[in-house]
Amino acid sequence: MRYIASVSFNGDDRSTRHSVLTTARRAAALVNALADEHPDPADVADVLRAYGEPDPIDLTARDIAGMRAAAASLRQVFAAEHADDAAAALNRLLKDHTGPLRLTSHGGGTPWHPHLDHDDNAPWDEWLLASSCMSLAVLVWDRQRPPGRICASTSCQNAFITQGSGPERRYCSRRCATRERVAAHRRSRSAEQPDETA
Ligand SMILES: [Zn+2]
Numbered sequence: 001m002r003y004i005a006s007v008s009f010n011g012d013d014r015s016t017r018h019s020v021l022t023t024a025r026r027a028a029a030l031v032n033a034l035a036d037e038h039p040d041p042a043d044v045a046d047v048l049r050a051y052g053e054p055d056p057i058d059l060t061a062r063d064i065a066g067m068r069a070a071a072a073s074l075r076q077v078f079a080a081e082h083a084d085d086a087a088a089a090l091n092r093l094l095k096d097h098t099g100p101l102r103l104t105s106h107g108g109g110t111p112w113h114p115h116l117d118h119d120d121n122a123p124w125d126e127w128l129l130a131s132s133c134m135s136l137a138v139l140v141w142d143r144q145r146p147p148g149r150i151c152a153s154t155s156c157q158n159a160f161i162t163q164g165s166g167p168e169r170r171y172c173s174r175r176c177a178t179r180e181r182v183a184a185h186r187r188s189r190s191a192e193q194p195d196e197t198a
Contacts, residue, residue: 020138024161026051027074027132028148031159034071039064059124066125073097074132078148078159086146090137098130153180 026047033039033047041059044067048057059067073093080086098116105112106120116130139147139161151158151172158172171177 020135020142021161022051023131023135024139024147027128027135028078028159028161030067030128030132031071031074031078034064034068035075035157039068063124066123067128070097070125070129070132073129074136075150075159077132077136077146078150080146083140083143083145086136086140090133090140093129093133094137097126098133151176155179 029047029051030044033044041061041064044064045057045059049055076089077086077093080089094116099118100116102115103112104110104115104120114134116134117126122130136147146162148159148161149168149170151160152170153172153176156172156176158176160169160172162168169177171180
């Protein structure tokens with residue numbers, strides 16, 4: 001089962017685990033975990049687990065290869081500068097890689113939610129692409145702007161989901177923002193005082 005197999009019907013699970021935003025954030029986290037040329041399957045499984053996927057999570061080398069290809073395709077959506085570009089990228093993926101929209105409750109184990117993969121037991125790569133396209137498409141619909149971005153730090157390049165309101169972040173994290181600010185400050189100082197910082 002490629003969604004959350006069993007989930008409490010009390011508390012926050014219904015509203016948070018299954019939310020569009022959580023699914024979109026999981027998409028970004030997996031795109032980042034799969035950006036390595038040779039990702040450790042254990043690291044990818046950790047991300048899945050962090051977003052509620054139950055054990056056992058068995059990822060073969062073939063699964064990882066398929067998921068890496070899906071993640072590379074999804075990166076195009078995160079790289080989109082404008083809503084039009086994000087929509088075009090999503091439309092390409094939806095046309096080529098996903099099935100018709102259907103609702104599933106995984107046999108009553110989860111709240112009803114939409115899927116675009118062909119089956120509840122679809123392979124990991126199909127599941128990744130379909131579930132990510134679903135949530136990212138809803139975010140474009142809801143906000144009329146790209147659902148996420150690629151971190152502006154060239155040494156990072158993480159995908160992240162932009163917040164619903166407030167000024168748009170350019171960096172994936174406070175860490176990246178601080179590092180880039182310090183680097184920019186050093187550059188401007190060395191431009192002013194080339195001898196001292198050479
Ligand atoms: Zn970053």
